Amino acid sequence: MQAKEIKNQLRLLIEEASVIDPGLAKRLEDINRWVKDVKPGSLTAKKFVLFFLQQIIKDSLIWLDIQALESEEEQEQYYARMTPTEYYWYRYLFPKWLNQPDPKFSIWKQKLMAGEFHQADINILRAIATDIAHREGTFWHCYIADFSMATDIIVSNRENQPLCIQITSLSDEFSQEKSDNWENTLQRWGINRGLFLSYNPHITDFVTQVVNISLYNSDHLKTGIYLRFSL
Incomplete structure (x- = not known):
């Protein structure tokens, strides 16, 4: 997914999430503000920022799919198709992140954009x-x-x-x-x-x-x- 496509996808997800899950919409709006003024060429050069954006888009699409299901039984059937680690992420940790304050988020976003994370490991x-x-x-x-x-x-x-x-x-x-x-x-x-x-x-x-x-x-x-x- 290219930088321009990612920006467009973020805007579409914000619109969808604003109706389905305000917590997700708020996170995506924060992320959109973070990248909206970065030109596509500059964004493409920041590979770790792109990796994060691709991850959050994937997470958001899956989360919205789950929330769109009409019953708890349908949601559990969806979760049952996941691996145990996927299930733990989407059933517990990701929704916690959407609905609880994250004091580290603004810090690591800034460092990620500045190229201070190299992931040597x-x-x-x-x-x-x-x-x-x-x-x-x-x-x-x-x-x-x-x-x-x-x-x-x-x-x-x-x-x-x-x-x-x-x-x-x-x-x-x-x-x-x-x-x-x-x-x-x-x-x-x-x-x-x-x-x-x-x-x-x-x-x-x-x-x-x-x-x-x-x-x-x-x-x-x-x-x-x-x-x-x-x-």
């Missing part, structure tokens, strides 16, 4: 996600969960219990403040368990170890526990 996240899929688990990654909810990836294993995970290469001596902020953020969004996983990129096959720990804790980590684990 994206290749590692892709490798982790690929391994999870090979093991028949499911995963979800999006900018809202990442930047607003301190969640790099949502993982679900055999028991279909999605787990929000923050993955960092910080050593223990530097990760305490980050992990404290992580736990506070998860609690703020009503995420009732989580894994903060520090890894050493110099360890052989650390991706496999990260996936092992993530899938195991998806099945076994108890509600109310915010686990810090260091490889």
Whole structure:
């Protein structure tokens, strides 16, 4: 989807959402104000901004499809076709984001537009996600969960219990403040368990170890526990 098409799509979604879901309309209006004065050529050059816009358009289309269904039973049938991690996002976290204040949203939008996010760990996240899929688990990654909810990836294993995970290469001596902020953020969004996983990129096959720990804790980590684990 090109920059001009994205802008047009945003305007159309705002019109539709204003009738169906005011919370979504408000978020989309905020996003539209953020990008409306950016010329299409400049917007195209900001690839991470484009990635986010594509994600929010996809989320909005799915959410409006769900809200347009006439009965709760029809909505649940729609949700039943999703993977466990998709279900967790669209059934719980995305509507929370639409209806609750997000103190980080204006900050990371500004940084995203300024090109201050480079996602140096994206290749590692892709490798982790690929391994999870090979093991028949499911995963979800999006900018809202990442930047607003301190969640790099949502993982679900055999028991279909999605787990929000923050993955960092910080050593223990530097990760305490980050992990404290992580736990506070998860609690703020009503995420009732989580894994903060520090890894050493110099360890052989650390991706496999990260996936092992993530899938195991998806099945076994108890509600109310915010686990810090260091490889």
